[in-house]
Amino acid sequence: MPVISFANAKGGAGKTTAALLLATEIADRGRRVTIFDADPQKWISKWADLPNCNHRISVISEVSPATIAGQIQEAAQSGDYVIVDLEGTENLLVANALSMSDLVVIPIQGSSMDARGGAKILSLISKLEKIVRREIRHCVVLTRTNAAVTTRAMKAVQDSLAGNGVDVLMTPIVERAAFRDLFEFGGGLADQNPKTVTNLKKARENAAMIAAEILERAEVLPVRRRWYQFHKRAS
Ligand SMILES: Nc1ncnc2c1ncn2[C@@H]1O[C@H](COP(=O)(O)OP(=O)(O)O)[C@@H](O)[C@H]1O
Ligand SMILES: [Mg+2]
DSSP, X not given: OOEXXXXXXXXXXXXXXXXXXXXXXXXXXXXXXXXXXESTTOHHHHHHTSTTOOTTEEEEOOOOTTTHHHHHHHHHHTTOEEEEEEOSSOSXXXXXXXXXXXXXXXXXXXXXXXXXXXXXXXXXXXXXXXXXXXXXXXXXXXXXXXXSXXXXXXXXXXHHHHHTTOOBOSSOXXXXXXXXXXXXXXXXXXXXOTTTSTTXXXXXXXXXXXHHHHHHHHOOOOHHHHHHHHHHHHO
C-alpha cells in the first residue's frame, strides 16, 4: 500500500494535523493504517493514548535514521497504508523517509516563512530523486486557511508555487477548531460530537476532500512507469 510522508523543514506548518486527518479518514473507510511518528515531540503517539483511537490505526514511535527505511518497507508490504509524520527539519531520517515515499505531502501555511521550509523539502526531494533514480511524487497542501477570505500572503505563496510548476492541491486545509480538538479529545472527526464541536460538518467535508486528493496522487505506480516519468521529466 502507498507510503505517504508529510514534510516541511519548518515546525508548525500543519504536518501532524494533515497526517492525522488523512489517517483517520482512511481508517473510517475500513482500511488499515500504520503511522510512523518520526517527530521527537511525539504528538501522534500522545493522540493514540487518548480515547477513541481507531483499532485500524497503529502507531510506531520507535524510529531512527538507520531503521526507518526498513520499517517503512515492512509496514507497506503488510498491506497497510503507511503515513509518516516527520519532524520540522532536514536530517538523515527525513531524507531516508522521503526516499521510501510514494508521495510526499508538503503542508504550507500562507506565509513566506513556511514556504521557505517547503522549498527546502522540494530541493531535498529533487536531490534524492537523482540518488534513488526515480520520481518521488510530491504536492503542496495549503493549511490553516481562512474559511471566508484568501489573504494576500496566501495568494502570493500560491502564485509562486504554481509559477514554479509545483502541484498544489485544489482543496486547502481550513483553520478549524475541530482539527485541533482531535489532539485534545482523541479519535477522528467521525468520533466528535456535532453538538459541542463548531462547524463539524464543514470540517468533515474538508477532510474528506483533502483525503481524496491525496489518495488519488498516492496510487502506487508500477516501477517501469515511474522510470519513464522520471526520465521524461529529467530530459
Ligand atoms: N487546519 C488547522 N486548524 C486549526 N488548527 C490547526 C490546523 N493546522 C494546524 N493547527 C494547529 O497549529 C499547530 C501546529 O500544527 P501541527 O499540525 O502540529 O504542525 P507541524 O506538525 O507542522 O509542526 C497545532 O497547535 C495545531 O493544532
Ligand atoms: Mg508535527
